[in-house]
Amino acid sequence: MNEIELLRELAQETPLPAPAELDAARARLVAAITTDPAAYAAAAARAAVEQPGPSTGQPTGPLQPAAPKPVLAAAKFMYGGAVTSAAYVIAILPFVGSIHGKVLGYRLTATPLTITVVIVVFGLVPVALWLWMARAVGQGRNWARILSAVLFTLATLQLIEGRGVAQVFCAALTWLSGLAAVWLLWRPASSAFFKSARAARSRPPSQISGP
Amino acid sequence: MKRRRGSAADDAAVIESSWLEPERFAVLFDRHAPHIHRYLARRAGRQVADDLVAETFLTAFAKRDRYDLGYSDARPWLYGIATNLVGQHRRDEVRQYRIMQGAVAEPEVPDHADRVAAGVTAQATRALLDAALAELSAGDRDVLLLIAWEQLTYQEVSRALAIPAGTVRSRLHRARTKVRQVLAGTGAAATYEELTTNE
Numbered sequence: 001m002n003e004i005e006l007l008r009e010l011a012q013e014t015p016l017p018a019p020a021e022l023d024a025a026r027a028r029l030v031a032a033i034t035t036d037p038a039a040y041a042a043a044a045a046r047a048a049v050e051q052p053g054p055s056t057g058q059p060t061g062p063l064q065p066a067a068p069k070p071v072l073a074a075a076k077f078m079y080g081g082a083v084t085s086a087a088y089v090i091a092i093l094p095f096v097g098s099i100h101g102k103v104l105g106y107r108l109t110a111t112p113l114t115i116t117v118v119i120v121v122f123g124l125v126p127v128a129l130w131l132w133m134a135r136a137v138g139q140g141r142n143w144a145r146i147l148s149a150v151l152f153t154l155a156t157l158q159l160i161e162g163r164g165v166a167q168v169f170c171a172a173l174t175w176l177s178g179l180a181a182v183w184l185l186w187r188p189a190s191s192a193f194f195k196s197a198r199a200a201r202s203r204p205p206s207q208i209s210g211p
Numbered sequence: 212m213k214r215r216r217g218s219a220a221d222d223a224a225v226i227e228s229s230w231l232e233p234e235r236f237a238v239l240f241d242r243h244a245p246h247i248h249r250y251l252a253r254r255a256g257r258q259v260a261d262d263l264v265a266e267t268f269l270t271a272f273a274k275r276d277r278y279d280l281g282y283s284d285a286r287p288w289l290y291g292i293a294t295n296l297v298g299q300h301r302r303d304e305v306r307q308y309r310i311m312q313g314a315v316a317e318p319e320v321p322d323h324a325d326r327v328a329a330g331v332t333a334q335a336t337r338a339l340l341d342a343a344l345a346e347l348s349a350g351d352r353d354v355l356l357l358i359a360w361e362q363l364t365y366q367e368v369s370r371a372l373a374i375p376a377g378t379v380r381s382r383l384h385r386a387r388t389k390v391r392q393v394l395a396g397t398g399a400a401a402t403y404e405e406l407t408t409n410e
Contacts, residue, residue, distance in 0.1 A: 003390040007359035025265035036233045189276035
């Protein structure tokens, strides 16, 4: 008998715990499960299915699965991306006065006020996109995570083009937010959520049934 | 080594379903908690084990979205979490080995004289083993006990402890050598084997 076998044999003398000994641990796990955000959403969805709408007598809507933690975290990073994109616009404004001469090969004749308005308007587009994406991924829209990956690529280009410390800092923050969001959106748990959400949307109301 | 059995009831399927239906995770508890508890009780004592088994599954639940679904068997993952938690109770663990040196559970031997002899030998062997385990480094002990007690493979231990398989082998070799050295001087293992196999 070698030492491994000896250890194994002596270990067999320790009995498995009685079920009652695990009750406290199981209760702690169940408590954690019931307070999990996904459990709340699942319960709410079930309640919506079980209670028909007052006017139609039909379920109130499709059984929308709860967004898992990576998707919720990705949405938060996207909101962060929106904030840093806005900060980027603000950071670029002091440089409006220095924009003169030729831009992209064209002679610039616009006044500083016009340039400011253009920068603000075009600067708000990525902010709006980030907010839109954050909302859409939270709803399980698969196209939103694909578009998010595209936006991340654009943010990478913005990082390369940045001028000045403040701009580069804002662009770097935006890029990092995008990187985190895109990475989280392609985690297996996120993919399961998007797949499940798409299946729920494509299911006709008559096929929706409670668990 | 990754493998999928394809069964709807395998651990990976349970964890995957728990991403959107968290209550499904309780299935994993019911399936593995008794063995995880016994492992923890051996290492840190029953009282500490009660708390650690809860912590193990709470940690696993919190990290379930990071589980690699390529592995159908979640035991190495759970043992890895449990082992990390034991690491935070090293003093409890070493104290447990000291306590176990004094605890005896005599093997059932018909003859009284043999029973006494077997009991004494079992006690001596266990005391020596516990002393040897207490002397091992934490990493060597983790590997040895996961293989000896929980019968995990090298690959499973590698996955549980997030170390290369080569490191598992070298740690196991080192741990076995130390334990063998302790037992070799006394002949306790041979005597124990002889008495228990002659039952």
